[in-house]
Amino acid sequence: MKRIIPFILFLYSVNVACAQNAGDVIVTEFMANPNAVADNLGEWIEFYNTTSGDIDMNGWILKDLGTDLHVINNGGPLMILSHQYLLFVRSSDVASNGGLVADYAMGSYTLANIADEIILERPDSMIIDEVDYTTTSAGKSTE
Numbered sequence: 001m002k003r004i005i006p007f008i009l010f011l012y013s014v015n016v017a018c019a020q021n022a023g024d025v026i027v028t029e030f031m032a033n034p035n036a037v038a039d040n041l042g043e044w045i046e047f048y049n050t051t052s053g054d055i056d057m058n059g060w061i062l063k064d065l066g067t068d069l070h071v072i073n074n075g076g077p078l079m080i081l082s083h084q085y086l087l088f089v090r091s092s093d094v095a096s097n098g099g100l101v102a103d104y105a106m107g108s109y110t111l112a113n114i115a116d117e118i119i120l121e122r123p124d125s126m127i128i129d130e131v132d133y134t135t136t137s138a139g140k141s142t143e
Contacts, residue, residue, distance in 0.1 A: 020051075020055055020122060020128060021126075021128075022126070022127060022128055022129070023050060023128070023129065024049065024050055024051050024055060024128060025047050025048065025049055025050070025055060025057065025080060025120060025128050025129060026047065026048050026050060026129045027045060027046070027047060027118050027120065027129050027131045028046050028047065028048045028085065028143065029045075029046040029141050029142065029143045030043075030044065030045045030046065030111060030118060030131070030141060030142055031043055031044045031045075031111075031140075031141045031142075032111035032112065032113055032116065032133070032136040032142065033111075033113040033136040033137065033138045033139070033140075034098060034138075034139060035138045035139025035140075036098050036139065037096065037097060037098045039090070039110070039111075039113070040090055040091065040110075041090060041091045041093070041096050041097045041098070042090065042091075042097055042098045042100075043089070043090040043110065043111045044087060044088060044089045044090065044100060044102070045062075045087075045088045045106070045111075045118060046085055046086070046087050046088075047080060047085065047086045047087075047088065047120070047129075048080075048083075048084070048085050049080040049081060049082055049083060049084055049085075049086075050083070051082060051083075052082050052083070053082055054079050054080070054081050054082055055079070055080050056077045056078060056079055056080075057072055057074075057078045057079075057080055057086070057104075058072055058073065058074045058076065058077050058078040059071065059072060059073070059123045060072045060120060060121060060122055060123065060128070061119075061120070061121040061122075061123065061125075062088070062106060062109055062118070062119070062120060062121075063119050063121065064112075064116055064117040064118065064119060065117050065119070066116075068109055068110055069109075070106050070107065070108070070109035072104065072106075074104060078103070078104055086103040086104065087100065087101075087102050087103050087104075088102065088103065088104045088105070088106045089102040089104075089105055089106065090105070090106060090107065090109070090110075091105065092105035113136055113138075114134070114135060114136070115132075115133065115134045115135070116132075116133060117130060117131065117132045117133075118130070118131045118133075
């Protein structure tokens with residue numbers, strides 16, 4: 001019986017980690033068209049946890065309706081604390097990305113300068129948040 005209890009607790013923790021609903025994590029701001037540095041260095045997305053609990057985003061998916069798809073792989077938990085923000089950047093090199101200190105580097109995931117989508121999904125393909133935009137201004141973030 002001692003071996004069954006840890007297994008049950010493990011199953012419960014996996015279930016809780018995947019139980020987030022649409023709107024629990026939202027895109028609050030993003031920079032699709034940086035002016036001070038190149039796009040591949042300066043693009044970023046800010047996420048906000050709207051819930052009263054901490055959420056592990058590791059394993060979630062960032063994509064658009066085209067070819068961009070990035071599985072968030074932090075090598076372990078990527079916790080967004082209750083009512084807090086996480087900053088995802090293209091490049092985590094502070095010296096070249098415009099001075100941003102990031103929580104996670106999304107590498108090759110790109111944001112188009114004109115029209116694109118930012119779709120955040122759980123591993124089971126449930127959409128948590130989606131932002132569709134049609135225009136950006138060079139050097140200005142979009143809220």
